[in-house]
Amino acid sequence: MxxxxxxxxxxxxxxxxxxxxxxxxxxxxxxxxxxxxxxxxxxxxxxxxxxxxxxxxxxxxxxxxxxxKPITAVAALTLVEDCVLRLDDPVEEFLPELADRRVLKSPGSPLEETVPAERPITLRDLLSFRAGFGGVWNPDWPITAAMQEAGIAPAPPRFSPEPAPEPDLYLRRLGELPLIYQPGEAWLYHMPLAVTGVLIARASGRPxxxxxxxxxxxxxxxxxxxxxxxxxxxxxxxxxxxxxxxxxxxxxxxxxxxxxxxxxxxxxxxxxxxxxxxxxxxxxxxxxxxxxxxxxxxxxxxxxxxxxxxxxxxxxxxxxxxxxxxxxxxxxxxxxxxxxxxxxxxxxxxxxxxxxxxxxxxxxxxxxxxxxxxxxxxxxxxxxxxxxxxxxxxxxxxxxxx
Structure with missing residues (x-):
């Protein structure tokens, strides 16, 4: 020492x-x-x-x-430095499931009450947890039950009764639900870094x-x-x-x-x-x-x-x-x-x-x-x-x- x-x-x-x-x-x-x-x-x-x-x-x-999470963030930034990804480009080039999003009028609104997203989701949004989707803890919000039913709600790793779906199915189910907030508007936990791993795989062409x-x-x-x-x-x-x-x-x-x-x-x-x-x-x-x-x-x-x-x-x-x-x-x-x-x-x-x-x-x-x-x-x-x-x-x- x-x-x-x-x-x-x-x-x-x-x-x-x-x-x-x-x-x-x-x-x-x-x-x-x-x-x-x-x-x-x-x-x-x-x-x-x-x-x-x-x-x-x-x-x-x-x-x-x-x-x-920090490990995944570093991995994403290596692709930014490789000029494979850019922080402020829409991620829908590699994640088309996240294109043309609808956003709930308010976080507790019924799922059909939405408005168009004001802009696309970016890598910066994912890394800073401001992508418009993520963990919500209010059991009365319809979006909470919808994420649970889709099997994509955040939970302790691997301790859920049902395993998380494979990446493509996870993205498809996520893309079928409205965003909770406009991109950049609010900090919502966990799910953006899970999605970042899928983005890295698709952008790099490797698992x-x-x-x-x-x-x-x-x-x-x-x-x-x-x-x-x-x-x-x-x-x-x-x-x-x-x-x-x-x-x-x-x-x-x-x-x-x-x-x-x-x-x-x-x-x-x-x-x-x-x-x-x-x-x-x-x-x-x-x-x-x-x-x-x-x-x-x-x-x-x-x-x-x-x-x-x-x-x-x-x-x-x-x-x-x-x-x-x-x-x-x-x-x-x-x-x-x-x-x-x-x-x-x-x-x-x-x-x-x-x-x-x-x-x-x-x-x-x-x-x-x-x-x-x-x-x-x-x-x-x-x-x-x-x-x-x-x-x-x-x-x-x-x-x-x-």
Whole structure:
């Protein structure tokens, strides 16, 4: 470890806090990393599987859920730099299902009450979650039931009773429904990044998993990041747990052995389907913190990284969208990442990252040159990060030496 990056008392405190969550049974186990420059400190605690008692290891494989979104955003930007895609061109050239859209008169209107879209959907709209479609949480809106009936409503990755339809069918069903808002008008979660994966596949002429492997995972050495876990690696996949709402006890959601992730999915969803390890995601995070370059390999240009990690929300977007009330009081949204816009805690303005609802969290802080990655196998219970994630981030900053 390089001198003066982290203090030993700070790292000891971080270990003590994280160990407490494991000892109390809040999470069965975890792998966490804090990094600055060439320094890396990793915590490996608890068990991969509660029943079998398997110890957690640094190379344990986790379902990273929405931490997939920044990876998909980077993949799309590589095609922008290749001049295959343009941020402000209509995506209907490759996604004709999204052409000539109709838009609900209001989000709660009947599906037949629509007006024409004022403009086409662009890649910029998809990456910034302002495409006019996405997750809605009001059960009384007709569009909510329509998305559920079509099998395209956002849900925890692969835990829905019915698997997501394959990409072409997904796009066709999406194209049959009206937009909820005009393109550019509101921030709506998840689905635009799922669609971005289909766009990448069609624009590149290669399956999306293959494109990610060739353009990102192999150059960055992310050997364990993929849409499924092959047989030779399945012993390293952690079991996933959810909280029983009545008893508060942990119950198995998906085993490490014979997991849902043991087979490739019909629809490789770039918004939430990937698995990864702490060292794989560290390579990705270091690439972004390094202005698009990692270990001598250039993935993106520095301007593209800066564009990705800049807040793109307008005042109108802030009024209309968000996962929780007050979501945009001190934060905004870039391309696949949340961006801190006002200091309300230890994080610097400009800090960016995103969490995964199956139990993971990540942030980069360019001012501090700090990376934090937390991987657990307990599903989050709300859009708000749980205490273990909040305390991990606090501990990472508090361990800085200067």
């Amino acid at each position: 390089a001198a003066n990056d982290f203090t030993p008392p700070g790292l000891n405190r971080l270990h003590r806090v994280l160990s407490g969550y494991v000892q109390r049974g809040t999470v069965p186990g975890l792998v966490a990393a804090v990094a600055k420059g060439d320094s890396t400190h990793v915590e490996v605690l608890g068990r991969r599987d509660v029943d079998r008692g398997e110890a957690m290891s640094r190379d344990s494989i986790f379902r990273i859920a929405s931490m997939s 999306f998993p293959e494109f990610l492997r060739e353009r990102l995972f192999e150059p960055l050495g992310m050997d364990d990041t993929a849409f499924h876990v092959p047989p030779e690696k399945q012993e390293r996949l952690v079991s996933a747990y959810r909280v029983d709402p009545e008893s508060g006890a942990l119950e198995l959601a998906d085993p490490g052995e014979n997991s849902i992730w043991s087979e490739p999915p019909p629809f490789p969803d770039g918004g939430g389907d990937l698995v990864s390890t702490v060292d794989d995601y560290l390579a990705f995070a270091r690439m972004l913190l390094g202005g698009g370059i990692y270990s001598g390999t250039r993935i993106l240009s520095r301007p593209s990284v800066e564009l990705m990690t800049t807040d793109h929300l307008t005042a109108e977007n802030r009024r209309r969208g968000g996962l929780v009330n007050g979501a945009w009081d001190t934060a905004g949204w870039g391309f696949g990442v949340q961006v801190t816009t006002a200091r309300s805690g230890l994080a610097s303005v400009g800090r960016y990252g995103w969490d995964g609802g199956l139990g993971t969290a990540w942030f980069n802080d360019s001012r501090e040159r700090l990376i934090g990655i937390l991987l657990t196998q307990r599903l989050w219970q709300s859009p708000q990060p749980p205490d273990v994630a909040v305390d991990f981030e606090t501990g990472a900053y508090a361990a800085l030496a200067a």
